[in-house]
Amino acid sequence: MKKYGVLFFALLLCFILTACGNSSSNANSKEQEKNTTPAENKSGNSNNTAQEEGSKKKLHKVGDSLHDPNTGTVTLNAIKDISNKKLIIGDLKVNFLNAKVITITNLSDAYKAELIENFGGNPKEFTYAQILYKTENTGNDEISWSGFHTAVTGDGQQMDLDFNLSFGNPNPASIDMMSNSKIDNNMVWVPVKKDEKSVRLKADNVLKRDNSKKDFIVYGQEIKIDL
Structure with a gap:
């Protein structure tokens, strides 16, 4: 029990x-x-x-301004529809969309340091033309292209645009495009004066993957963009 x-x-x-x-x-x-x-x-x-x-927080019309903590105070000085502009280099077709002239003031310390690294001096502000475009490979071959890497301002000042790569802008340092394909939302910056009226852009050469083709290389062309 x-x-x-x-x-x-x-x-x-x-x-x-x-x-x-x-x-x-x-x-x-x-x-x-x-x-x-x-x-x-x-x-x-x-x-x-x-x-x-x-x-x-978008710049829609001239005079619009916003504060970006990563850069500073961003102001839209001018905007122009340039959708009538096209550039054809071999099988590559570049369709432009719009151009904005933008000024950044009250620079953040990090952004100012980046400007000094790329351009030198002691900048108090930075003005640039932001040019939007899209690309299309109209041919049956794969091609490669390296965007716009040289510009000339209205007063004849030539400049290198490779700084776009360090700024993270989608102006291709090198891009492969498959046959009959498109890429939207490309962008290139060109440092300009606030009252700049136009810039000239020089496009890089277009290459075909098959280097046995007679048109393996088509040399880049120049285009004037009104601002």
Whole structure:
């Protein structure tokens, strides 16, 4: 009889410990859910807010200005529709979209350091023409192209545009295009004066992957862009 009593007591003790363990586990699970869920919601709301704010901060018309903590105060000086401009180099067709003249003042320390690294001096502001374009390979061969790497301003000043690569602009340092393909949202910056009226861009050569073709290389051309 004592043996059955001891066995019953042992089973009862195990049941009590198991129940306590489940209660503790449920409590911990609820506590973790309580701690993580608000953080995830907060993060999601923060991203949504940032996207909403980003969508509002665009330069649509002359005189528009915004503050970018990474660069400074950004102001639109001029904007021009240049969709009538096209450049054809062999199988490559470049369709231009628009050109904006933009000035950045109240430069952030990091952006000023980047300007000094690329252009020297001690800049107080930076004005540039932002030229948007898209490319199309109209042929049946794969081609490569390296964008616009030289410009001449209205007063005849020639400059190298390779700084676009370090600024992260999608003006291709080297790009391969498959046959009958398109690439949108290309962009090149050209440092200019605020009242600049035009710039001349020199496109790089277009090469075919098959170098046995007679038109393996087509030399780059120049185009004038009104600002």
